[in-house]
Structure formats: structure tokens, C-alpha cells
Amino acid sequence: MKRCLQTLSSIWPYLALSAIVLILFYATGYKQNWPHWVDQELTLSYNGLLVYSGSNQEYLDHPGFFSIHLIAYLIGIANYLGFYHLQNITDLNQSSSMLESMRILIITTRHAALLTTIAYVLVAYYIAQKITRERVLSFLIALLIFISNGVFFHFTLTRTEPIAFLFLLGSLYFYIQYFNSQGKQVLSLLACLLMLFCGALNKAQVLVLAPFYFTWTYYFISAKVEGKPIESNESNDSDNPLKLASLASFIALALFYSLISSGLSLVINFGLIVFFYGLTFVSAKKVKINVFKATSLFNIFYLIAFEALNYFSFKLNQNISIFTNIEDPISMTRWLAPDPNAEKIAMDSNALYVLSKIANSLLEPLITLFSKVSSPLILVIFCLVLLYGLRKKLNKVDITFGIYSFLAFYAVSLINRTRYIDAPHYLLLAEFFLLGFALVLIRKLDSIKAQVKAVSLLIFLILLVNLVPHTRYVNLLMRKGGQPFCSSPQIFLEKIDAKRIAAECQGNPI
16 A cells, blocks of 8 residues: 555656646547648548658658657557548548548547647656756746747647657757767667657758757766776777777768768758767866767767668658668758749759848847747846846856857747747747756755745746737647638648539538
8 A cells, every 4th residue: 555655656656747738629629720830730530641651751841750660650549449431541532521521630640749749848847857856846837838839839730850859858868878888878868869869850940050059068968986996088099999989980971971862951951060070079068078089989879779760650651761862961951942842953052042041140040039939038138137146146157057058049040030020839849948057047046935935926927928818829739820721722632632622622621
């Protein structure tokens, strides 16, 4: 009995958090207005049905690999439970109402957003509990993560960013763990890189933004070493083989990319491995482990993770590569040019266009931030107030970390604006830095009671600005607004019977 009570005591926050998210999902508009976000949700639903039926996914742009396979499993569960019987695209095309079949597919797909949101709050609680050892505080931190605009938006819309970002967060966690274990947990470095490329498999954009997040981890890599260091950074003759291994592994990585990339893509990929080499070098130096061993391991695991996931996804996708955007990141700029349908526009020219667009948009993230009240603005003000209040406790490292967090939020917001002027689904990627810094400052308050009050205040303020003067949360939950499906530009999906859809729209427009 005592053991049961102890188990219940340890798992109740997970159960309560899951229950909150589940109740909110099923008590609101998860079945309503299926065309609300139809662009992404229908595309993912269609590809999920393809994968469920044994075909390969056609959607290779993001490429949404894990999201699509999750949706395929959800479709399988829905078929097994008898909610409907859609085994393949032919069943969809031959159904009595294609619009109705697309509706039930999208409702199934929305459960992927439910599951990823539950994953976010549970992971947030787990990490907070591991750091604070305080259940109530950790519970409130998980709630704060949930109601923040970036995460909450994805609770109401199935997209590829949340799963990609979850993998990225896991990658950052294992990167920190490797160094804080003094290099003992070697497999943490491999796990870091496997998760990084898993994230890229779901959203190739992760690799472009990765340097901002990995630089952020440097603050959490502890320089305080108890006892004698495992390895020394001082050069000696025994280092020579490791120096050679470090150099050889980097050259191998550079040659590898030279074989699969060209033009500006090669420059970007080369810049990425130079960045990782440099960061791993200084991180190893910070914790006093052998820098050449650390960089050698990182480069070797980088190649292993890349090739392993490339092969894994290639085979699962029936020998059709979905690593295209990962190998050739400049290819993603085809969606950014003034005319994305102009096939003759060179990719390198598109990249120059993106750079010019960034140069012309330097003030836009700040305008967006200060022109409307939302969780990022609340977090910025909150952090500034705490910075002032804790000024006597903070050292130069803390201040530098804060400045970097603000700059990283701005930089990621600016880069994301090359695709959309104001993209709420990309807010998740930028808001992370503000949330992270806010929690770091809260942890520096004197008592757990003060920390609980600070997190509670943040929750109250974010809910207030979203629920009192505005109804954005409510509109998202109830799927209000959006464009009617039949009067919107039709989404091209290769195997869908577009003529039947057009005929249904004429008879019963949605």
C-alpha cells in the first residue's frame, strides 16, 4: 500500500497535466471547421494515408517524416476501432463523400497535435522536476510552457514544427549531458546527433537554426569539476594520435559534404560542421576534458547519425530519399523567392534574395513584438524587470547569457520572417530563448515560494493578455475563422480526385 501511494505521488503530476490537455482538447472545437488549417492538415493527412496503405510519402519539402508516420499510426488505430474504413487513397476517392472523408481524416490528424502537446508538457515537467526537485513549481512550469503562445498555437494545429523541435530539445539535452558527465557518457553525444537529424527529418529548417540553440547550451555546461579531471587539456605526446583523429575526422566530414552538396549549400553545410567543431572544442576545454577526443567523437558520430537516419528513412520511404533538403539546404529557398513557381530561378539566386529580404526586414521582428501584446512581450518585460531586481546577484556570465537570449530570439524571428511576415507557427522556435532565460532568472530568486509566485504571475499575465482583451486562444480552440474550403485555392495532391472534389463543392460548397 505504501509503495502504491509513493508511485501515485510521483506520477500524479503527469496524470494531471495529461488530463488538463485532454479535457481542453475534447471539450473544445477539435471536430469543428475542418478547413480551418486545411493547407497543412490535409497535406499531412493525405501523406499519412499514403504511408498507412504501404505507399511512400510524397511530401518531401519539410519533410515531416515523423509527423506523417505518427498520423499513419493514428489512421490505423481509427480504422481498427471502426471509426471509419479508409485503407488507401482509392477508398478516399471512391467514398460517398470525399469532403466528409477528408473531414474525418483531418480530425484524426488533429490528434497528432494533442499527442505532441502532451509530450511537451510532460517533458517540461520532467526536466523542471529534475532541476528543481519541487513538484508544485515543476507543475506550474509545465503549465507555463503549455499556455505560451508558441506551444499553444500548435495545440490547435497539426504541423511539422513541434515534433522537430522536441527532437532538437532532446539533442540539446544530450549535448549538455555529455560535457557535464566529464565525457563519461560517450553515447550521449551519439544520441545528441541522432536526435538532431531526427529533428531535421521532420523539419529541415532545424539544421539552419541549430547554431543558435547549441550556442545557448554553453551556459549550462558546467565548468565546476569535483575532484581530479578525468582528462587534461594540456598537450602531451599521447595527444598526437587524438589530434590526428580530430583533424582526419573533420576532413572526412568536409569531403563527405563536398560529395553531396554544391554551391551555397556546400558553404552552409561546411559552416555548420565548422561551428560544431568550434563549439565542441571550447565546451570540452571548459569542462577540462580532452578537446581532440571530444571533437573526434563528435565528427565520427555526426557521420554515423547522418548516414544511419538517411538509410533508415530511405528504406522506410521505399528507396526514395527524403534527405534532399538536409543535403541541399539552399533548395528550401524555392519557397522564398518572389515567384516560388518559377522553375528557372536558380537556387543560389534565391539565397541572395533571402539575404536581401533579411536586410530589408531588420526592424520587423521588433515591430511585431511591441505592436501586440502576447507571451513574447510579457516574457521580455518580465525578464527585464527581474534583471533589474536581481542585478546584485547576477554575474557577467548571467548578463551575457541574457543578452544572447534576447539576440537569439530576435535573430530566429528575423530568419523565420523570410517565409512569412508574421508566422505564429514559427513562434515556437523563437520564444524558446525568452522562456528559457525567464526560468533561469526565476531559479535565482531566494526561495521556492518566490519562484512559485513568479511562475504563477507569468501564467496569469499570459492568460490575461490572451483571454481578456482578445479572444485569440478561444478562436484557435474553437477553430473560428479561416477560409471556406471550396472557395479557397485547391491544394494539389497527386492521387486525389480533384474533379470529384470540384463537383462536390458545386453541389454543397464548404
